[in-house]
Amino acid sequence: MKSGEIARAASQALKALGLSFALALAPQAALAVAPAPAASAPAVTSTADAAAPAADAAAPVAAAAGSYTPLKPIEGVGMPVDGAIGLQQQYSPLGEYGHWMHNVVLLPIITVICVLVLVLLLIVIVRYNRRANPVASKTSHNTLIEVIWTLVPVLILIGIAVPSIDLLAKQFKPAPAKALTIKVTGNQWFWTYGYPDNGDFEVVSNMLNVPGQPTINNGVRDVGSKPWDGPSHLEVDNRMVVPVGEPIRLQITAADVIHSFAVPSLWFKLDAVPGRINEKVLFVEKPGVYYGQCSELCGVKHGYMPIAVEALPRDKYNAWVLTHAGGVIDGQKKPEAAPAAAAPVADATADAAADASEAPAADASAAPAA
Template sequence: MIFGAFARKKFNTLVLAAIAALGLAVQPASAQDFRDNLSDVETNPAAQDAAAAVGEDTSLTAEETVTDTSGFDYYGPEMILGEPTASDEDIWASMTFQPQYTDNGEYALWMHDALLLPIITVISLFVLGLLLWVIAKYRRKANPVPSKTSHNTLIEVIWTVVPVIILVVIAVPSITLLARQYQSPPEDAITIKANGYQWYWGYEYPDNGGFEVISNMMPEEDAIAAGLPPQLAVDNRMVVPVGVPLRIQTFGADVIHAFGIPSLWFKLDAVPGRINEKMLTINEPGIYYGQCMELCGARHGYMPIAIEARPLAEFNEWVQTQPGGMTRAQIEAQAASEAAAEDAASASAEAEDAADAEDEAEGEAEAEADTAEADAA
């Protein structure tokens, strides 16, 4: 009886814990837990703004949620290129890869569709046919006297050489794709840092003034009203230039996250205490959706990623609408102006030093002349 009471008590505790965990899991990402994120809010001004916004009334319209007060014209639903497909819309598209919009993604998609899928299909059909043939030919009625054959050199050579050839054919493009994914970004690549928080993203632009954009999941009703996919739409997208090499850096502010966008063939872990880096070049303007791809807590499923790729001129226009945002040309002009001012100040200081030295030399010469006259007198 004592054991039964103990077991019932433990069972009730587990049930209550499961209900509490379920309650946390179903809360939307906009309901951030201030106690969990207190350290972030205290140390990160951008996080303070995001936390303050959470506690405010979210009765904004969908259009106000998508666009900020800068007046910048963000892309609408018609520009969505990278998003998952529901099975009731297209059963085949829901089971395969999303359309790819990077060179690496297109290469990987070709490798899957033109190489791996045919090889897998042929091998599967061959093995199935061979199995059916063996079942039919060597059943008991058709083969009352079992074969005593123990080996066949030709068959053994064939089933050794053919798989080796198949593996080599697969290995060459696989290694090529692996090497392409680890290609280092060029020196002039634009750096964007994706910071993972529980449970939202922050995007820093160190090459454009160092400002940070905080991105939270948009409330489902607002996303649907705006024609955007629920649980993928966000209030502030990560805006990037199209056709330009990007140096994406990831960092985990609290636990391990992962920055992943399937339609861009991009995934990079965000680990606390270290910065990971990978190159990304997007081929077409549009909106691309992804999600955190590393289990990071109760609301892991509520921290989507939305990238808006714009032509470089429009990206620079957007940068200038952000607090402290500057284009590279402006930063270079400012640096050149500061360097010129430093050079002018240095030249002026050198001229003053030269004038002081000349005055000092004249004074010494006059003193020597006076001394000589005094000695002569």
């Protein structure tokens, strides 16, 4: 009996000792489990820190994308003026050259010729009529006069031809290799402007409706409803925006019939022919809005497809480009690498989250085993 009681007492003592030992190890196991979430927390924090520069880099682009406001045109600049005579004021180097040739070369010459012919006619009428000269002259020819009236017109034509050929050659000089390219397409009855160097987006340009007159383009607002609107029949909903102070390659075509892209104040006119691309350089010297119209009879609404060219400084032009979906600054690659660069960050975030979620479970399962 005593041996049995001794064995039973020893068994109870061993159980008490084991329980005490387990309670002593419990705080250490809890400490071993606790650091796991703390270790995963810095991984998540570092992922957020890595994503922060990308967000900061995107912030200026987002700010620039919303910074475009259309220019308000200046009265009398880049548009016709009531009662005006002569060419519009020019805002391109070729236009200034052509304006000089018209006013300084051609007009004086044609004026002198007209006055000379008029004076000769009056002399003949007064001196050689039947009453003043009853006996007509029988002179058959005069060598000196014939030489003069042959050589003088030839010299005049040569004098006109030299600057004319020079102006023609400069008008059709190709654009530089890296010049910005804009594609202009004439449609019945609106214009489409494509920007292949800026992400290949397109802008559709329709004439604004005139209040109190029949609607020309459904869904388009009335002229005068925005503070930057220009004259009626010339203002559009979306202008062709170009950078100022640099050559621009315009490639012009048509989708249906022959149109003609003409902006008088920029000395620009080129036909838009279906199935053909005509190319010419546009250069705008000063920021502003310049208006033109289709100059080829193209159908019933030929008079309702105006042209509005808005020239902006390069930084403002870039901001305008970024307002369009997929717009990129010319000379830069499309941001195709951005999603690929973001993928490792997303993967790292997912891995960190997986580690954070799996670590406590593993430690919790390990604790009872201990």
